[in-house]
């Protein structure tokens with residue numbers, strides 16, 4: 001009997017089944033052989049929120065949650081954050097290897113020449129209220145780009161896919177900056193092709209009347225590092241959304257909008273904004289014990305803490321803390337950092353958080369840096385979506401080119417009514433009576 005196999009005895013029929021084990025998994029479809037008779041559908045797995053289900057084979061990102069390891073295409077995140085630019089890492093995620101100097105130069109040049117937005121996008125953006133949330137503006141505007149590039153529906157054409165990928169990576173900062181300027185009532189700023197990816201983003205955000213924007217190099221490098229840290233994270237909620245929507249052969253703009261919509265949730269990418277709201281609510285270090293007591297009693301969560309995969313420190317949080325010191329040296333400190341550090345110290349000593357393996361995640365410190373840079377909390381998730389677009393597109397392309405993948409359509413366990421007799425309206429009992 002193959003050692004790499006599972007023998008299951010179905011006690012209902014006293015029948016044994018041998019299922020092969022591949023990469024630490026059994027194929028769910030192999031369970032369908034386990035039947036009580038010829039009319040039996042066979043067994044399924046029941047796994048709400050996919051706590052223990054692998055949906056794909058992937059070569060893009062590796063995470064070891066117990067050892068706090070994160071690697072993109074085999075390279076440790078710490079090495080990439082120290083030595084690369086974000087566009088270099090985006091190339092790595094999408095093509096599988098780091099680019100040569102010439103390949104990188106060509107790649108940067110191509111992305112740089114896809115930063116402009118169709119002029120109708122400005123009119124679309126102007127339709128939003130002045131206080132519209134920038135993340136909702138981003139999701140809507142990315143979806144609207146599907147109308148500007150209808151040829152993007154040709155998702156089986158590799159050259160077409162690559163053109164849309166370059167457009168999305170190039171245009172995300174432009175859309176983000178436009179939503180930011182809209183919320184302030186400032187005129188939009190056009191891209192400046194002389195500048196790097198982060199510097200041009202800063203130009204579109206913050207240039208006012210000066211003829212040429214000059215970016216602070218420390219802030220530009222900090223943004224680039226933050227973009228690298230947020231670029232991909234294997235099968236997180238928004239990557240799953242990208243793959244599921246993309247599996248229907250939806251174009252990459254509508255698929256990316258769906259992924260960004262998932263990221264907007266406060267349990268996912270929206271957590272960085274929620275951390276700042278939480279720190280504002282705590283107000284001072286003296287209030288921390290009472291706040292932690294409330295969380296332990298089940299009233300709310302410690303935002304920026306915990307992770308589905310990391311059961312040790314999120315390696316990104318460490319790098320973000322290091323980057324924060326560089327930023328604060330330029331911008332001046334953020335008083336919320338002291339509250340965050342004290343909150344982390346107390347939580348990491350508290351049995352409630354220790355037993356649940358709740359450590360600071362990528363969102364705990366990122367918002368504090370962004371606020372020191374001058375961003376309002378509403379912009380924080382937008383700053384997450386910009387780099388994560390490269391990861392979503394890498395996951396999307398890997399799904400489309402995986403011969404094992406097809407349209408995503410999970411099964412369910414039906415627990416509703418059996419068949420019922422139809423009752424005319426005049427004879428129906430009020431729902432409340434029925435609920436009793």
Ligand code: SDX
Nearest residue numbers: 233236267268269271301302303304305306307308356361
């Ligand atoms: C991101 O998946 C990714 O990779 C995401 C991400 C990426 O790069 O794409 O890493 C980015 O989304 C980071 C996570 C940002 N979210 C937050 O910081 C929100 C706060 N965190 C939690 O909501 C939670 O930790 C999650 C959503 C991150 C993970 O939730 P799980 O894995 O479903 O865990 P769970 O909710 O089942 O929690 C297990 C226990 C529960 O207690 P019990 O019911 O066992 O008593 O831990 C508790 C939870 O109540 N718990 C927390 C907590 N997180 C979990 N209690 C207090 N504060 C928290 N933050």
